[in-house]
Amino acid sequence: MADVKMTKVKSIKTPGEKVKTGLLTGFLNLILILFSASCIFPLVWMFYSSLKVKRVFNADIIGLPKEPTLSNYIRIMTNPDYHIGGSMINSVRTTVFSLFFIVLFGFIVGYILARIKFKGNRILYVLFLMGMLIPVHSLLVPIYVVFNTTGLGNKWFTLIIPYVAFGLPIAVFLVEGFIKAIPVELEEAAAIDGSTFTRTLFSIIFPVARPILVTIAIIQTFSCWNEFSFALVLIKDSALQTVPLAMTMFKGQFASDYPKIMSAMLTTMAPIVVLYFVFSKQIIKGMVAGAVKG
Amino acid sequence: MIGTRPAFVKILYSLEEAAYYMLRSIKPKGRTILLYLCVPVVWYVFSVFIPLITAMFYSLFEWKGGPQKSFIGIENYISLIQDFSFWEAFSHNIYLVFLCIIGQIGVAFVFVLMINSRLVKLKGIHRTFGFFPSTVSAVSIGFIWMMIYDYKRGILNWILEITGHADQTKVWLNEPGLVMFLVSIPLVWQFIGYYMVILLSAISSVDSEIFEVAELDGASAFQRAIYIVLPLIKNTLLVCVTLCVAGNMKAFDHIYTMTEGGPGTSSMVMAMYGYKVSFAQMNMGYGSAISVGIFVLSLIVIGGMQKFLNALMKDKGVE
Numbered sequence: 001m002a003d004v005k006m007t008k009v010k011s012i013k014t015p016g017e018k019v020k021t022g023l024l025t026g027f028l029n030l031i032l033i034l035f036s037a038s039c040i041f042p043l044v045w046m047f048y049s050s051l052k053v054k055r056v057f058n059a060d061i062i063g064l065p066k067e068p069t070l071s072n073y074i075r076i077m078t079n080p081d082y083h084i085g086g087s088m089i090n091s092v093r094t095t096v097f098s099l100f101f102i103v104l105f106g107f108i109v110g111y112i113l114a115r116i117k118f119k120g121n122r123i124l125y126v127l128f129l130m131g132m133l134i135p136v137h138s139l140l141v142p143i144y145v146v147f148n149t150t151g152l153g154n155k156w157f158t159l160i161i162p163y164v165a166f167g168l169p170i171a172v173f174l175v176e177g178f179i180k181a182i183p184v185e186l187e188e189a190a191a192i193d194g195s196t197f198t199r200t201l202f203s204i205i206f207p208v209a210r211p212i213l214v215t216i217a218i219i220q221t222f223s224c225w226n227e228f229s230f231a232l233v234l235i236k237d238s239a240l241q242t243v244p245l246a247m248t249m250f251k252g253q254f255a256s257d258y259p260k261i262m263s264a265m266l267t268t269m270a271p272i273v274v275l276y277f278v279f280s281k282q283i284i285k286g287m288v289a290g291a292v293k294g
Numbered sequence: 295m296i297g298t299r300p301a302f303v304k305i306l307y308s309l310e311e312a313a314y315y316m317l318r319s320i321k322p323k324g325r326t327i328l329l330y331l332c333v334p335v336v337w338y339v340f341s342v343f344i345p346l347i348t349a350m351f352y353s354l355f356e357w358k359g360g361p362q363k364s365f366i367g368i369e370n371y372i373s374l375i376q377d378f379s380f381w382e383a384f385s386h387n388i389y390l391v392f393l394c395i396i397g398q399i400g401v402a403f404v405f406v407l408m409i410n411s412r413l414v415k416l417k418g419i420h421r422t423f424g425f426f427p428s429t430v431s432a433v434s435i436g437f438i439w440m441m442i443y444d445y446k447r448g449i450l451n452w453i454l455e456i457t458g459h460a461d462q463t464k465v466w467l468n469e470p471g472l473v474m475f476l477v478s479i480p481l482v483w484q485f486i487g488y489y490m491v492i493l494l495s496a497i498s499s500v501d502s503e504i505f506e507v508a509e510l511d512g513a514s515a516f517q518r519a520i521y522i523v524l525p526l527i528k529n530t531l532l533v534c535v536t537l538c539v540a541g542n543m544k545a546f547d548h549i550y551t552m553t554e555g556g557p558g559t560s561s562m563v564m565a566m567y568g569y570k571v572s573f574a575q576m577n578m579g580y581g582s583a584i585s586v587g588i589f590v591l592s593l594i595v596i597g598g599m600q601k602f603l604n605a606l607m608k609d610k611g612v613e
Contacts, residue, residue: 025413032405032414036423039487042438043426045449061447105334116327124335131342133596137544137565138589141572141581142345145352165341168334197326226431228547229565233573244433248551251437258447265434276429280422283429287488288495292533 043266043273050263057259072263083238084264087246088271093156094242095224098163102171102220103213105164110175111205115187125176131169137229144233154236162230167223170290171216178212179205218286225272243268346589349582357579370583379559380584383567384591390478390542390563391595397482399534402489407519409490410497410505421494424487432484436551439480443467443552467553470560477552477561481545489534496530497523532603539599543592564588 049057051068076084113125143162147153152161186208190200206213228244235241238249247265254260276283353370357363374380405424409417427435442449443466451463467473504526508518524531546565549555555562555570562570568588572581 021413028408028411028414029416032408032420033416035405035486036416036420038483039423039427046438058447061449061452101337105337108330109334112327112331118324118327124331127335128338131338133593134342134346135540135544135589135592137546137568138585138592139342139345139349140565141568141578141585142349142352143341144572145578145582146345146348161337162341165338168338222429226429226433228431228433228550229569232550233569244431244547247433247437251551258441258444261437265437269430269434272429276426277422280425284421284425284491287425287428288492291488291492291537292496292530 046262046266050259050266052259054257054259061258072260073267076260076264076267082250082264083241083246084250084267086239087241087243088268090156090240091225091243091268092271094159094163095221097157097160098167098224099217099220101160101164102167103217105168106171106175106216107206107209107213108201109168110172111179111201111209113172114176114179115184128169128172131166132173136166140229140233143230147234153234154240156240158234158240159227159231159242162234163220163224163227167216167220170219174212174216174290175209178209182208214282215286215289218283219290221275222272222287349585349589351582352579353583353586355579355582357577357582359576359578363579366579370580371587373580374583374587379562380564380567380587382559383555383562383564386474386561386563387543387545388595389474390481390545391539393475393478394482394485394538394542395535397478398485398489398538399531401482402486402493402534403531405486405490406493406497407515407523409494410523411515421487421491425491426487427484428488430484432547433551435480435484436548439477440467440552443476468557470557473553473557473561477549480552481542481548485538485541489538492534493527493530496527500526528607532600532607535603536596536600539596540592543588543595564591 045062048064048068049061050072051070052065053069053071056065056067076082080086109124109128113121113128144153147158147161152158186204187200190204195204226244227242228248231242231245232248235245238246241249247268250264251261352363354365354367355363356366356369405420408414409420414420441447445451445463445465448466450466454460454463464472466476469476504522505518508522513522544565545563546569549561549563549566550569553561555566559567564584565588568581568584571577571584
């Protein structure tokens with residue numbers, strides 16, 4: 001995503017034109033800076049407000065804290081009833097397992113669909129294509145019914161099932177497109193050397209496909225960590241709540257204590273925020289690639 | 295010539311051998327393939343298609359979630375067609391779609407033009423910061439904006455007070471006429487940067503000489519935007535519009551967090567309505583019919599939008 005570079009077109013400008021360009025420059029920069037600031041301001045505001053106690057915050061919602069205190073953080077982290085730490089562990093576990101299966105299955109299915117001719121190849125392809133078209137929220141009620149009747153609801157692994165299923169279509173397509181673009185000679189050479197299908201798949205193709213698998217992992221990390229609606233209908237036990245679900249419960253309990261809510265939100269957002277700002281270039285690239293190709 | 299013949303034959307022979315191995319490995323046994331495919335496919339079908347079929351099945355029953363179900367045929371669908379609340383919710387989805395196409399893609403396009411002009415500094419910062427909200431969960435975004443709209447401690451009322459408009463402060467999310475617009479703002483704002491980055495990457499893949507030549511030829515910034523940039527990134531724009539439509543047909547998380555569809559049904563969207571009927575009123579049979587309704591309507595809107603856009607692009611001749 002290199003910035004578009006333009007060679008400067010030198011032209012003779014009158015002072016009037018110079019002022020006009022200057023004003024335009026200021027105006028354009030101002031608008032974009034305001035927009036960028038609006039994107040980051042909530043984070044900054046929540047951060048310094050979370051260092052205030054409720055009384056101070058209610059008296060002055062926008063000012064910087066005069067006596068910053070970590071009491072909100074200490075209170076939310078030491079009370080196990082709030083499930084802050086627990087929900088983060090649940091979210092990490094769900095996300096990691098989901099990522100593992102999405103990448104693994106996406107890789108296998110994508111590869112087979114791209115390379116192996118068999119009856120039903122195209123049918124399978126269309127089956128996965130449909131997965132991208134089906135509006136997820138039309139499945140909230142039926143998935144609740146199915147999971148409850150089969151006894152799969154409200155377990156530690158419950159959410160991994162829909163997350164993997166709904167992450168698969170995009171993974172399959174990205175892998176399929178990627179594999180089709182690499183020359184088949186690689187596998188032919190491996191075959192001549194007597195490599196089995198499984199070995200070729202995992203020790204030869206897998207490393208080659210790494211960039212696309214990283215892209216898939218990036219997209220799915222965010223969507224699994226942030227997913228809310230399946231968690232809402234499938235999880236009843238508060239000990240199994242993921243972060244977004246725990247946050248809605250937390251907010252219900254402390255509707256009036258904003259600094260406390262903010263400290264909880266920042267704590268649970270921290271992993272994803274740190275991840276984003278450390279790897280923002282790769283993350284943005286991956287998300288864009290996924291969106292456009294998907 | 296004669297001396298080279300055996301070597302030539304040898305090569306041919308080894309090629310044949312290679313082809314044999316190749317076929318065996320590239321076309322592995324059907325059983326291997328089946329083994330590899332069965333777990334993912336069963337997993338996928340179980341979580342996507344089984345629920346879909348289940349929804350169609352239960353939508354034909356009167357079922358309040360308990361053990362008792364009674365078959366009532368298409369009665370649920372007849373009530374659905376006459377259900378004012380459902381169609382009101384649908385109209386809110388459509389409202390969101392249009393607001394987001396203008397507010398997200400339109401604004402993102404303007405920002406892209408601005409960033410792309412030589413006058414703007416800090417491009418990297420705009421990209422990183424602008425993209426950030428789209429990586430945050432909808433629940434967090436909903437909270438942040440609830441705090442902004444809050445009556446006593448909200449930033450919006452605080453701004454109104456310090457600018458001397460204290461009489462206009464409101465309990466914002468309790469205004470039936472305003473609430474749909476207010477809950478749309480976070481949605482729009484969250485993804486402006488997302489579309490901006492997608493469009494930026496589309497433009498950066500275009501040869502920049504095109505823009506320079508146009509500028510030298512005296513095309514104004516507006517002309518360049520409409521006649522050069524727009525056709526060049528047409529396909530990416532189409533992708534963005536499709537993403538935007540699909541994303542807003544399933545709007546749920548933000549609205550659940552901020553208003554749960556209230557006050558009354560003023561900010562109800564389809565997914566929220568389906569959730570309320572199924573889980574608050576425990577009307578699972580009718581809820582299933584609503585799910586099927588959401589499914590069908592979303593496909594119609596997304597498909598229709600794509601047809602419409604393709605036709606529009608053809609008319610304009612910017613193939």
